Amino acid sequence: MAGINTVELAVFIAFFVVVTALGFGAARWRRAENLMHLDEWGLGGRSFGTWITWFLIGGDIYTAYTFVAVPALVFGAGAAGFFAVPYTVVVYPLIFLVVIRLWSVSHVRGFVTPADFVRSRFDSPTMALLVAITGIVATMPYIALQLVGIEAVLKTMGVTGELPIIVAFVILAVYTYSSGLRAPALIAFVKDTLIYLTIIVAVIVIPTKLGGWDVVFGAAEEKFDLAGTGGLLLPGTGQVQYATLALGSALALFLYPHSITGVLAAKGRGTLQKNMSLLPIYSLALGFIALLGFMAIAAGTEPVGGDGNTIVPALFQQMFPSWFAGVAFAAVGIGALVPAAIMSIAAANLFTRNIYKEYLKKDATPTQEAKVAKLASLVVKVGAVAAIIFIDPQFSIDLQLIGGAIILQTLPSVGIGLYTRWLHRGALVAGWTAGMLTALWTLYSVPRLGPGGVVVREHFGGSAFSLGKLGFDTTTTVYAGFLALLVNLLVTVVVTVVLRAMKVDDGVDGTAETDYTAEREDPSVRDLPDPLASAPGDGPPRG
Amino acid sequence: MSEQPPTTSRRAADVAPRRSDRNPWNWLLLLPIVLPLLVPVFNRAEPALFGWPFFYWVQLAFVVVGVVTTSLVYRAHQRRKQG
Numbered sequence: 001m002a003g004i005n006t007v008e009l010a011v012f013i014a015f016f017v018v019v020t021a022l023g024f025g026a027a028r029w030r031r032a033e034n035l036m037h038l039d040e041w042g043l044g045g046r047s048f049g050t051w052i053t054w055f056l057i058g059g060d061i062y063t064a065y066t067f068v069a070v071p072a073l074v075f076g077a078g079a080a081g082f083f084a085v086p087y088t089v090v091v092y093p094l095i096f097l098v099v100i101r102l103w104s105v106s107h108v109r110g111f112v113t114p115a116d117f118v119r120s121r122f123d124s125p126t127m128a129l130l131v132a133i134t135g136i137v138a139t140m141p142y143i144a145l146q147l148v149g150i151e152a153v154l155k156t157m158g159v160t161g162e163l164p165i166i167v168a169f170v171i172l173a174v175y176t177y178s179s180g181l182r183a184p185a186l187i188a189f190v191k192d193t194l195i196y197l198t199i200i201v202a203v204i205v206i207p208t209k210l211g212g213w214d215v216v217f218g219a220a221e222e223k224f225d226l227a228g229t230g231g232l233l234l235p236g237t238g239q240v241q242y243a244t245l246a247l248g249s250a251l252a253l254f255l256y257p258h259s260i261t262g263v264l265a266a267k268g269r270g271t272l273q274k275n276m277s278l279l280p281i282y283s284l285a286l287g288f289i290a291l292l293g294f295m296a297i298a299a300g301t302e303p304v305g306g307d308g309n310t311i312v313p314a315l316f317q318q319m320f321p322s323w324f325a326g327v328a329f330a331a332v333g334i335g336a337l338v339p340a341a342i343m344s345i346a347a348a349n350l351f352t353r354n355i356y357k358e359y360l361k362k363d364a365t366p367t368q369e370a371k372v373a374k375l376a377s378l379v380v381k382v383g384a385v386a387a388i389i390f391i392d393p394q395f396s397i398d399l400q401l402i403g404g405a406i407i408l409q410t411l412p413s414v415g416i417g418l419y420t421r422w423l424h425r426g427a428l429v430a431g432w433t434a435g436m437l438t439a440l441w442t443l444y445s446v447p448r449l450g451p452g453g454v455v456v457r458e459h460f461g462g463s464a465f466s467l468g469k470l471g472f473d474t475t476t477t478v479y480a481g482f483l484a485l486l487v488n489l490l491v492t493v494v495v496t497v498v499l500r501a502m503k504v505d506d507g508v509d510g511t512a513e514t515d516y517t518a519e520r521e522d523p524s525v526r527d528l529p530d531p532l533a534s535a536p537g538d539g540p541p542r543g
Numbered sequence: 544m545s546e547q548p549p550t551t552s553r554r555a556a557d558v559a560p561r562r563s564d565r566n567p568w569n570w571l572l573l574l575p576i577v578l579p580l581l582v583p584v585f586n587r588a589e590p591a592l593f594g595w596p597f598f599y600w601v602q603l604a605f606v607v608v609g610v611v612t613t614s615l616v617y618r619a620h621q622r623r624k625q626g
Binding site for chain 1: 598612620
């Protein structure tokens with residue numbers, strides 16, 4: 001790398017400035033609702049229509065890290081990295097009927113976080129606390145990883161040092177502080193326009209330059225054959241891992257507090273269902289993005305400074321004129337800000353509602369609550385920046401891996417709880433504990449193998465747990481989080497049967513059956529507050 | 544945001560009518576859930592399409608299956624709501 005690429009950097013900064021202006025403008029946007037002509041932009045002043053929801057949830061799920069890490073994985077391992085596509089195909093039909101129940105009950109009962117729901121449904125502050133802590137712990141490294149995305153882009157442009165990342169996150173922190181959820185929703189427009197533009201150009205231009213798709217796949221096959229690891233197809237022992245990782249990740253996705261924040265911001269059940277059929281368009285884009293990994297192989301791209309995450313930015317730099325590479329980098333950079341903003345809002349909500357108000361200051365006034373939420377969102381971001389700067393980024397990647405497996409352990413209470421109250425609150429706590437221990441133990445025992453099957457790292461080397469470790473005579477691997485979920489479910493069911501037989505009190509259900517199918521037009525449905533954006537007390541009247 | 548979610552059950556039956564999300568069309572959702580998990584079936588290179596091995600293009604085709612089925616189910620729910 002010979003210094004800084006000024007053209008790329010100038011384009012990158014220009015977009016960043018525009019986005020910052022948008023972020024601050026978002027605060028004013030909701031005050032002057034008639035400024036935007038599309039009525040769905042400000043309907044009810046608080047809830048988002050189909051398109052905003054599409055951009056918001058899309059920006060939430062398909063993050064900068066995804067765009068950087070998925071092709072990096074495909075570059076290194078081939079077919080196994082493509083799991084992101086079946087994962088994001090399976091997720092929408094899987095939750096199609098579930099999220100609408102969550103939306104309805106939350107809007108009738110005023111739930112803002114998954115822990116709010118668990119507390120009321122199972123009458124269990126303990127399980128709610130566990131859900132809140134799980135959510136915060138799983139979200140924090142996710143935010144940190146967005147920084148890894150920005151860092152990869154900056155590195156490729158020749159910008160080193162920590163200052164630029166700090167500046168980017170200070171800007172992010174300030175505008176989410178002043179604009180709340182509106183800021184990421186608005187910025188997601190810019191981000192996605194840039195991302196789609198980049199992908200369409202990349203998918204047309206790069207394979208043409210390289211001599212066609214068969215050359216791209218051919219080069220990849222040759223590389224994997226030579227290396228002896230990875231491949232264009234999955235090895236026989238990796239198929240169960242591929243399927244369980246896709247399914248497990250799909251089950252986990254909408255348990256993440258930031259996905260739930262996006263879901264609850266939607267205008268109604270129809271909006272969500274329509275989105276479940278529109279969001280896969282991102283998956284199509286993700287499929288093409290994943291294949292950038294193979295294009296990088298065919299183009300002979302070398303990652304910058306041996307950092308695998310820079311493979312896509314490096315490919316863009318090699319293939320595109322500087323100004324367009326700058327646009328592509330801006331897409332990734334801005335792509336990091338949107339989910340980071342939503343994640344920090346979601347984590348802040350969990351802390352404020354389910355820890356601060358529940359345990360630290362029960363009589364907190366709305367003003368205090370709003371202040372704490374805003375402060376917590378700042379602390380979360382500072383924590384993420386600190387994690388990247390002071391701790392090895394690899395640590396965040398490990399944590400994120402763990403995060404996916406542990407958030408899955410809230411499925412029985414948050415997911416199944418939407419359908420039945422049969423699971424006993426005590427059993428949920430027991431199942432969660434068993435699932436957590438299993439997840440941590442299995443992930444701990446996965447070594448990372450380098451070329452030729454040499455162990456590079458002893459622990460937390462991936463999520464593929466070898467069933468041979470359990471005494472089965474097989475080399476088949478399975479997704480550790482999925483295995484932990486099975487243990488969790490088993491324990492939950494068994495303990496439920498025992499507790500029900502012993503007639504242990506299971507508390508009072510704070511929700512009614514009709515809550516779960518309530519429509520926006522029903523008198524019981526109300527708008528939810530956006531704690532960071534709303535001035536205290538300007539929320540809708542409470543029933 | 545000012546109060547905790549109410550824990551005592553209100554007589555919600557008074558305010559929200561009893562409805563159901565049950566719909567025969569919902570079964571269609573199983574298709575895009577099951578197909579992408581049948582890994583051994585599509586873990587192959589042939590037949591290739593435009594130079595893409597089967598494994599890759601078929602999974603992108605699953606995206607289309609997902610879009611079509613969820614759209615159909617969405618429409619079925621809308622019809623139920625109006626009719």
